[in-house]
Amino acid sequence: MSGDIVSVVEGCGGYVPDRILTNAEIATFVDTTDDWIQSRTGISERRVVSDDESTSDLGVRAAQAAMADAGVDADDIDLIIVATTTPDLTFPATAAIIQRKLAVARGAAFDVQAVCSGFVYALTTADMFLKSGSHQCALVIGAETMSRLMDWNDRTTCVLFGDGAGAVVLRAEERPHTNGADRGVLATHLRTDGQFTELLFVDGGASSTQDTGFLRMQGNQVFRRAVDLISDAVRVAANDAQIAVTDIDWFVPHQANKRIIDAVGRKLGIRAESVVETVAHHGNTSAASIPLALHAAVSDGRIKRGDLVMMEAMGGGLSWGAALVRY
Ligand code: UT7
Numbered sequence: 001m002s003g004d005i006v007s008v009v010e011g012c013g014g015y016v017p018d019r020i021l022t023n024a025e026i027a028t029f030v031d032t033t034d035d036w037i038q039s040r041t042g043i044s045e046r047r048v049v050s051d052d053e054s055t056s057d058l059g060v061r062a063a064q065a066a067m068a069d070a071g072v073d074a075d076d077i078d079l080i081i082v083a084t085t086t087p088d089l090t091f092p093a094t095a096a097i098i099q100r101k102l103a104v105a106r107g108a109a110f111d112v113q114a115v116c117s118g119f120v121y122a123l124t125t126a127d128m129f130l131k132s133g134s135h136q137c138a139l140v141i142g143a144e145t146m147s148r149l150m151d152w153n154d155r156t157t158c159v160l161f162g163d164g165a166g167a168v169v170l171r172a173e174e175r176p177h178t179n180g181a182d183r184g185v186l187a188t189h190l191r192t193d194g195q196f197t198e199l200l201f202v203d204g205g206a207s208s209t210q211d212t213g214f215l216r217m218q219g220n221q222v223f224r225r226a227v228d229l230i231s232d233a234v235r236v237a238a239n240d241a242q243i244a245v246t247d248i249d250w251f252v253p254h255q256a257n258k259r260i261i262d263a264v265g266r267k268l269g270i271r272a273e274s275v276v277e278t279v280a281h282h283g284n285t286s287a288a289s290i291p292l293a294l295h296a297a298v299s300d301g302r303i304k305r306g307d308l309v310m311m312e313a314m315g316g317g318l319s320w321g322a323a324l325v326r327y
Contacts, residue, residue, distance in 0.1 A: 003176040006184035007130040007138075009327055010072065010171045013065025014295030015058055016047040016164040016282065021147075023159065030155040037159045042258025046162025046283030048147040054088045056097040058165035059143030062291070063102060069298075070169035072137060077169075078107030079138035081126050083118025083287035085316070086145045087111060090206050098141065107135060115200070116254055116315025117190075118142055118287030120323050123168070123311075124188040127323075130172040141167040142287035149202055151214040160256070161215070162283030166291020180241050183306060183326045187240035189233050190321040196225070200316040222318075226256070227263045230314050233322040234268055237310065241324050245270065245310070248324070250303050254313035255279035255289040264312070276302070286315065303327055 022045045023034035037043055049058070059082055067073065080102075082095040089097075095109035114121040119142035126138040143165035150158045173184070180186045199221045204213015230253070238245045245268045253261050258279050265275050276297040278289070285292060290311050297303045307327045314320035 003174055005131045005133060006173050006175060006182065007127045007170045008173050008184045009325055010169045011066050011068070011070025012166065012168045012291060012295045012298055013062045013069055014164070014166040014292045015061035015065060016292070017049045017053055017058065019048050019050060020045050021048050026159055030153065030158060032155045032159055040259070041160060042279050043160065043283045044280045047164055049145050049163045053145070055084055055086050055143045055145045056088045056094050056101060058145065058163065059094065059098045059141045059167070060101045062143065062165035062167040063098060063139050063141055066139065066167040066169050072169055074102050074104045076137045077104045077139050079126060079129055079135040080104060080107070080109035081112055081122040081138060081140050083112045083114065083122040083142045084144055085113060085115045085118065085286055086148055094143065114315070114319045115317060116256065116284070116286045116289070117313040117317070117319040117321050119290045120188070120311060120313045120321040121190060121319070123185070123323050124190055124321070126170050127185045127188060130170060136172045138170045139167060140170060141165060142289070142291050144286040144288045146215070146284070146286055149212065149215045154214070156219060157215050157217055160284050162285050164282055164285040164288045164292050166288050166295050168291060168294070180243070180326065185323065185325050187237040187324045188321065189236040189240065191229070191233060192317045192319045194317065196318040199318065223257070223260065225318065226260050226314050227267060229318070229320045230264050230312050231267045233320050234264070234310055234312050237322040237324045243308065247308060248274065248310045249307040250274050250276055250297060250309045252276045252290055252293050252297065252309055252311045254315070255282060255293055256284045
């Protein structure tokens with residue numbers, strides 16, 4: 001059969017570490033309150049890794065869940081893309097470490113670094129590899145241990161982030177062109193504006209300080225730009241797929257702040273019941289937040305096969321983007 005190659009999401013999985021860090025506990029060591037955190041961000045708790053857990057451990061657990069959901073095993077996978085800003089080591093790529101832990105023996109594995117937008121970047125990259133015909137079955141993983149980048153004396157950042165991982169299995173399918181009626185990745189849109197690197201960055205790195213550094217953010221400056229940039233990306237992705245934003249069944253946004261999610265939803269006219277929110281329990285897990293939210297809504301039965309799902313994210317870079325999938 002000759003036709004288009006489409007990347008179909010065959011399954012998804014998520015994993016968060018056991019340890020729950022509540023707002024009340026954070027308020028015992030920095031000058032903050034549960035009320036401030038909840039009212040400004042919507043976050044009530046987040047998960048944090050134990051001393052012996054790393055980003056690859058979280059990624060492996062999410063990947064195993066996604067593979068089980070998709071009904072694929074290690075021999076089927078020929079591409080692993082990990083979105084992370086908290087790699088186990090400077091090198092090799094966390095994707096290579098995960099490849100070994102999953103006993104995947106063929107294909108390619110590499111990391112994508114676009115911070116909170118990382119999952120949208122990784123999904124877009126995998127979609128392009130599959131559509132090119134070079135690879136057939138990809139694991140796309142967002143995995144983060146953001147707790148390791150926190151300055152736990154800085155109340156403006158340490159209350160915001162959490163640890164976790166989510167993953168999807170994407171498989172290439174060749175079929176006649178169907179105008180987006182069948183399942184698959186329908187449109188993706190990525191943007192970066194490097195003018196704003198100083199608004200959100202980590203003040204360390206291998207070639208500068210030779211240490212890991214801590215996350216620094218001018219939160220209100222990022223917030224000011226977030227709603228417009230995210231809304232634009234969603235509109236472009238919808239337009240490319242020739243659908244109206246109001247036609248989407250589910251909106252699965254990056255989970256940085258409930259106020260940003262709600263403002264984007266209002267601006268785009270998305271029904272509140274279609275918005276998937278996990279920020280209250282996960283905080284901002286950077287590249288892991290979209291697949292974790294997707295997994296939450298798939299496993300509780302909200303998102304079903306054939307539903308139109310719009311994902312979006314914005315973060316350090318500044319980088320942002322959107323991906324529209326018929327699940
Ligand atoms: O995922 C990557 C993208 N990141 C984001 O999208 C995050 C975007 N930014 C945000 O979510 C919000 O800007 C924050 C939640 C970080 C902050 O909310 P805000 O409404 O923008 O507050 P603000 O930064 O303007 O600060 C207001 C006040 C300040 O005090 P003064 O200067 O008015 O006296 C802060 O010092 O709140 C103070 N403050 C806190 N107070 C209690 C900042 N952090 C805290 C805290 N507890 N944890």
